[in-house]
Amino acid sequence: MSPAEYSWHQTPWSQIQLMQEQERLPHAILISGRVGLGKKAFANSLINSILCSHPDSEFNACGQCHSCQLRAADTHPDHTEISPEAPGKQIKVDQIRQLKEAQSLMPKVSAAKTVLITEADQMNVSAYNSLLKLLEEPRDNTVLILLTRNRDQLPVTIKSRCQTVTIPVPAAEIALSWLKNHDANFTDEQWQTLLRISHGAPLVAAELGEAGLEQQQQLLRDIATLMRGQANPVTMAVEWQSFDLKSVLLQIQAMMQTKISKLLQSETEISAALIQQYWHIVDCITHTIKLISSQNNPNKTLLIEDFMVKIMQHANQIQQLQGMYR
Numbered sequence: 001m002s003p004a005e006y007s008w009h010q011t012p013w014s015q016i017q018l019m020q021e022q023e024r025l026p027h028a029i030l031i032s033g034r035v036g037l038g039k040k041a042f043a044n045s046l047i048n049s050i051l052c053s054h055p056d057s058e059f060n061a062c063g064q065c066h067s068c069q070l071r072a073a074d075t076h077p078d079h080t081e082i083s084p085e086a087p088g089k090q091i092k093v094d095q096i097r098q099l100k101e102a103q104s105l106m107p108k109v110s111a112a113k114t115v116l117i118t119e120a121d122q123m124n125v126s127a128y129n130s131l132l133k134l135l136e137e138p139r140d141n142t143v144l145i146l147l148t149r150n151r152d153q154l155p156v157t158i159k160s161r162c163q164t165v166t167i168p169v170p171a172a173e174i175a176l177s178w179l180k181n182h183d184a185n186f187t188d189e190q191w192q193t194l195l196r197i198s199h200g201a202p203l204v205a206a207e208l209g210e211a212g213l214e215q216q217q218q219l220l221r222d223i224a225t226l227m228r229g230q231a232n233p234v235t236m237a238v239e240w241q242s243f244d245l246k247s248v249l250l251q252i253q254a255m256m257q258t259k260i261s262k263l264l265q266s267e268t269e270i271s272a273a274l275i276q277q278y279w280h281i282v283d284c285i286t287h288t289i290k291l292i293s294s295q296n297n298p299n300k301t302l303l304i305e306d307f308m309v310k311i312m313q314h315a316n317q318i319q320q321l322q323g324m325y326r
């Protein structure tokens with residue numbers, strides 16, 4: 001995979017190129033960026049280039065050498081990848097400890113070894129301590145690459161020992177042109193809607209597009225109806241059973257969080273009261289996601305119905321507040 005695949009990777013990639021040119025590619029690189037910006041693809045390009053025997057002048061892997069072939073087959077002996085054993089789980093201290101043993105070995109094929117830790121913000125304290133030890137005793141022949149969607153959650157001790165490379169949210173026109181290239185079946189307007197829901201992350205927008213634009217539009221209409229307090233929760237909850245409920249709830253949560261950040265900027269008396277209501281909705285979503293993910297709650301229709309009733313209660317309060325301050 002070449003970094004050119006995603007045009008918004010150009011700037012962070014030139015940061016890597018510069019470090020490489022000056023022969024000061026760090027031992028630990030923290031790749032930071034939101035979901036849906038292609039962090040993993042960026043990391044994979046970087047790993048390919050580090051392991052490749054003949055990277056080109058722009059530090060792109062050649063794609064031909066033995067190392068590149070091993071990488072393509074996902075069997076490179078000098079590369080290790082660590083991630084949570086199941087989605088939502090934390091990386092265990094044992095997984096980090098294994099790295100320490102691997103670190104003492106010499107590279108077998110390439111001039112260096114690479115380690116990729118995805119979701120580096122998903123660790124408990126003992127795993128971080130173990131990782132810290134690795135970072136404190138860097139090896140010349142090992143590059144540690146950490147991915148995080150939330151740099152703020154990482155301990156300062158870890159962050160300060162890594163060189164951060166941030167994958168930016170692309171400008172709207174760059175994202176749009178990439179999406180049009182990706183799938184020509186949608187209009188500009190449709191992609192813009194999906195981008196808005198995705199907070200500008202093109203890969204999330206593309207995924208939503210694949211899930212079906214019609215479903216998206218229905219969802220947006222339903223949310224608007226809920227927020228006006230005019231939905232019929234019984235019928236709507238039944239209709240929603242055809243959706244991926246968890247992803248729908250996460251989307252609504254993201255929409256509410258966007259509202260909150262906008263309100264935070266205005267700093268008026270009403271905004272504080274509204275923010276509180278929107279936070280109630282966010283909490284309610286978190287709670288519902290937990291219930292939906294739990295094995296003990298088979299009746300998802302009832303759960304969603306209950307969720308909708310609560311949202312409408314908060315929506316009513318929001319409307320009352322807006323009426324009071326109008």
Ligand SMILES: [Zn+2]
Nearest residue numbers: 052062065068
């Ligand atoms: Zn190569």
